[in-house]
Amino acid sequence: MDIEAFVGAHKGTWDRLEYLVRHKRSLSGAEVDELVDLYQRVATHLSIVRSRSADAALVGRLSALVARARAAVTGAHTPAWREFVRFFAVSFPVVAYRARWWWLGSAAAFYAVATVIGFWVAGDPQVQAAVGTPEEITQLVEHDFADYYSANPAGSFAGQVWVNNAWVAAQTIVSAILLGLPIPYILWQNAANVGVIAGLMGSRDRLDVFFGLITPHGLLELTAVFLAAAVGLRLGWTAVAPGARARMQAVAEEGRAVMSVALGLVAVLLVAGLIEGLVTPSGLPTWARIGIGVLAEVVFLAYVLVFGRRAALSGETGDVERAPDLAPSAG
Structure with missing residues (x-):
């Protein structure tokens, strides 16, 4: 996989997701839907990069971004006791x-x-x-x-x-x-x-x-x-x-x-x-x-x-x- 081409094609998506995560407390309904959609897409990007590239820096960046997005999407709805049980x-x-x-x-x-x-x-x-x-x-x-x-x-x-x-x-x-x-x-x-x-x-x-x-x-x-x-x-x-x-x-x-x-x-x-x-x-x-x-x-x-x-x-x-x-x- 051409990692530079992959980054060029998806960098805008990653930047947009990062923006939405940073402003999660003031998002509109449409932006919340966009956050969920971008989270799923970037999670797939992370999967692709992990399986086809040895770029540890890129994997680390996407891992951190997906983790923050997951917390923004699900954190408010996951009781602490469920995390404990899991x-x-x-x-x-x-x-x-x-x-x-x-x-x-x-x-x-x-x-x-x-x-x-x-x-x-x-x-x-x-x-x-x-x-x-x-x-x-x-x-x-x-x-x-x-x-x-x-x-x-x-x-x-x-x-x-x-x-x-x-x-x-x-x-x-x-x-x-x-x-x-x-x-x-x-x-x-x-x-x-x-x-x-x-x-x-x-x-x-x-x-x-x-x-x-x-x-x-x-x-x-x-x-x-x-x-x-x-x-x-x-x-x-x-x-x-x-x-x-x-x-x-x-x-x-x-x-x-x-x-x-x-x-x-x-x-x-x-x-x-x-x-x-x-x-x-x-x-x-x-x-x-x-x-x-x-x-x-x-x-x-x-x-x-x-x-x-x-x-x-x-x-x-x-x-x-x-x-x-x-x-x-x-x-």
Whole structure:
């Protein structure tokens, strides 16, 4: 496509739409109808440019113009609660669903590393000696590990856990800026910590205490971290291999989708923090505490599978700039 000819043919339309958007509060009835018509036409122009040109500046200009026009056309008629519902019914789960194989790979690698390190620490007294003295290990196993969950008031502890986990997830997602290179190291650090503590607890026959305390909140908490790692790695890989899309376009689309996960994980980690602060240190039987954790994990995975798959099949991507702007075009 001759991009200069295309711009020359349609620049007047874009300028007119921009004028109407800027003066949306004082438009006549005819001008409102013109605004809606031009919005639909320019959305089609955006679709054509995205599919046939690598001009990132032009794509950016038209994307911004169409987004502003969409807000002018529909903003006054879309209740905030509908946007909220759409986010949790479409935007968040579809991005998580599309990253499912990266998600699964992150989880598999984490658990493999944690398991190997756990067995290594549990079976080798020399490794245990390198971690700490016998007295320090006894203090950790017999007191510190369990006391960690009850040292502070439940509400305060839940808040601290939420902030800490949200920070870990945010670090993981932000690492995508560096093509996801720090993410394996972040996962390695966390897997090694889990493996070392599990190994020390196992060496003193206290694995029942370990799993009884870490499972209720740990399932959902680690799942959230794996999801953050997955979308971060996927975004980084998109910068390396964008496929048929222009590199800048692909990174921009995936980056906007990743923000959906970043916001959604705030809610997921809040639930994990509440479980860790209120359920883990509670007086409930171990089976009940673990059952609550398993139930939360199953509900979350089912939510992503059902809502995410449905949204993906309908063509949703989680990119806020793509729907409903990509009108079909022919020729």
